[in-house]
Amino acid sequence: MTLSVSLQHRLGAFDLDVAFKAPTGITVLFGRSGAGKTTIINAVAGLLTPQAGRIASDGTVMLDSTTGRNLPPHKRRVGYIFQEARLFPHLTVRQNLGYGRWFAPKKAPREDMARIVDLLGIGHLLNRRPAGLSGGEKQRVAIGRALLASPHILLADEPLAALDEQRKAEILPYFERLRDEVSIPILYVSHAAAEVARIATTVVALEGGRVARQGPAADVMSDPAITPLGVRSAGAMLDARVQAHHADGLSTLEAEGATLLLPRVHQPPGTAVRVWIEAQDVMLATEEPRGISALNVLKTTVTEIRRGAGPGVIVQLSFGGALLLARITRRSAEALALAPGTPVFAVLKAVSVARDAISDTPRAQDQQAK
Template sequence: MVINIQKQFSSFQLDAQFEVPKGITALFGKSGSGKTSIINTIAGLERPDQGEIIVNGQTLFNSKEKIWVPAHQRQIGYIFQEGRLFPHLSVKENLLYASKVTSKPMKHQQFDYIIQLLGIDHLLDRQPARLSGGEKQRVAIGRALLSNPQLILADEPLSALDESRKAELLPYFERLRDELEIPILYVTHSAQEVLRLADYVVAIDDGRVTTPGPAREVLSDSRINKQAHRAMSSQFKASVVAHHQDGLTELAANGVTLFTPTVKAEVGSPLCLEIFGHDMLITRLRIAESSALNQLAGKITSVTTPAPNSIFLTLETAIGELTARLSARAFQKLGLVAGDNCHLCIQAIHQSNRNSCA
């Protein structure tokens, strides 16, 4: 797949050139960098000013040759941030709708395979209103696959889900990557999702491709690595318990007491908070005498190495899933592996300014 597109929007100039191999390619960048605009042009929802789009050898757009294939003829599956299922149709009817609007519908055996792959066979008779957020997204993925696409576009498909639903859905994207040969262009600003899912990364900043390449190589780039580290934060919910005279606010998060510099919120108010990966220190044992007021027990569920000198640990804790960043040397010194128990010293907690919270 070859993308070479230019388009002037009211707020920025889109100028992107890259290729997409098999597997999952992540369009990675901050919010507003142009990621969704790129996949909308590929889908045929936006028309570029100039350039070309070639998918599976078929030219979908070429400004010089005046080629423009309409969206409904492109044979592209689109997974939105929210499922966008038809509320008046059952799950099965939503899935079958995809085969009605494609010129090359999948066979019955393929329908059975996809509902088994996504674990939605027991949901077929339900209405969308009776589905959880994660279930709706699995049905939306199934509907995209049943359109028999030559390409799947996924626009931040996990962003509207809480952490437990994200954890539920991630293995299904891994199965799509590993078992199907359909290339997936996956939009995200989450470094965690890039690290877990992507084979290839196209880093986007202000409408331009800054660094394309294999995921490990791109995340080794110092510029992208800094962006990934900034993005590497974990969100959780808490409520205000008390404001103390020493300038600290006491918080409660799923039964855990935490302290942070005074926040402007009334006692009892709910808060959406986040902890950055570089603000966590990892120890094998709890430190009894320490200046760290916030300590948590955790269990390591996964270890990822995005670059030679960086280690990301995913940890299961009482306040939810957290992701910590360590240097390779510190990680080797501790001798940690997935499945080990450990303790976290949290150096800073921030109020989140994102649209959703775990």
Template sequence: MILDVDIRHRQGAFTLQARFQSEGKLTALFGPSGSGKTTLVNAVSGLIRPDHGRIVAQGRVLLDTSQGAFVPKHRRRIGYVFQEGRLFPHLNVRQNLLFGRWFTPRRERKAGFDRVVALLGIGHLLDRRPSTLSGGEKQRVAMGRALLSDPHLLLMDEPLASLDEARKAEIYPYIERLRDEGGVPIVLVSHSVAEIARLATSIVVLSDGQVVASGPASEILRHTGLFRQPGPVEAGALIEGRVVQHEEAFELTVVQTRAGTLTVPRLDYPVGTPLRVRLRARDIILSVKPPEGLSALNVLRGQVSCTGEAHGPSIDVILDCEGEALVARVTRKSVEELDLVPGRTVHAIIKSIAFDPEALGGSGFVNMRDMND
């Protein structure tokens, strides 16, 4: 178990009562502002001392109030990346990175400087000062500094919140590489469904200081009612695939999944790359007959498993497409008129332009080399 948390903490009028376990490479803490996400990561990092409970990270007890155990923050071996890079302005990038080394005894240093620099693509920045870096570059340097402290766990508190869409697109691949190749489990705080759909391998959903759901990302993202911020329509299914072809003439990429073949806007990934694809419930149309003469390029055949949460006149229909679970949001009237009962064969229709480009990224489910020398 990477992270085992069971705590209760009162802070002013707010009470956090959180209990969950995670084995994911990247665990996302999701919820609206004020739900307790930052309080929770501060408890894990040791910045606050919870009133009651227990925290275990990588098999190491960091807090156990029943035993009077509390490991102070400077001895927890936890890296922390904040919304702003918080780099030292008087030091260049190389010196900022090496600062992380001070927190680890020489004999325990495992993360190779050159490997971390290559992993984050910051070799060309080493002699520059923070004031000359873009927001995305500052965050990559901050991640590198945290990794070079050889942490047992890496905490990231909304590291993309202050970046514009272009800088987010720049940094996503590097967080994916940290997740897949870094060898350090990550806890990421976020309030963006697209962000966690792209990056998370497991998700903890918080609301008003309580954990309302936790589990693998592919399972949690199906439950659209959990994601009412910024809106329930932003949730959907998460499926795995692999790039099999690029159609350069049409600026499209073909992805093979267990559910079938999907055509998405052109991706900058080589053929053979494992991917995760988010299919939003609002972007799926259902047909009980094989569709013909459509402009939509993606049609997946499946069976109705069950119906889920209702949202006013709409209801979520859960589909089984060759073992992959999809969610389609349709009207209750359509469910009745099309007789969408469990076992009914249907065809899920998705436009290529409906795919959320922010949530198309590396799968996070492939084993890759770690970053150590």
């Protein structure tokens, strides 16, 4: 199932003109506040009518400005997860979930409530009311309610924005499970790079109401030209596999033949995970460093150098089939005589990689292999 979106809309000085496709999995609309992310998903939901455009999902046309077709929200089969859970306070969790099922079309295949409850880990909450739930628990119930309405598309407008870091860490693994186990497109709004790298199947990078780039998450997030949030947020997503765990709280991971020591990963050896590495945490050396505290030294090759107006540059590096970004000063790049093709060593401290920058949920291919 694929969602196809083409929109043109002007609101005051803001001009939105985008076109993209969202396949099954999580497609993240990624960019600064004001880039048009929420406008897009509100248009998909039918909460906003754009001046021109077309929205369709596998033969079902929800909007076509050329023919005048514009389905109302309740006929679009769209589930919407807001920043706030918006649960009914007088109903139990079980009753809130049942409310979602009440909206499912009679002829639509019914989602199994037991499966959704298990998927979201909310079985122990069923008899409780929203006042007794944490922010993360409320959001998981809100997700379940949306899924039980049997939607064709699931929309999530910065669903973690209202949560503290602990609650975000609690709920991110459930979005990873949704990505791998729910067979509908999920359109997800975010401006947090590490969050995007963990959960996205596809990324649509937005800048000023336009699509700067779209494609597989690893490709878009590792592009030195795509920095919707500025160079300070630049980084790269690595696919890695857990090799071993150590008594000192570190885990050994393998990525494209290279070994990484990172904070403990809560998955058994052999599991494939994602790792987000910020460009500002990567140092470069033209000779192999010795006698340093950093535990990770990777042999890489410079593939691209992106120079901005300021004193910094973004250097794209390759090793095996993976890409890495480093943010260094222009002076350092000149002193090291960096150019495409230059072999360099990328140096990364294990403690530089935040615990929430490593996925907790096995990727889909691992689950399919079981």
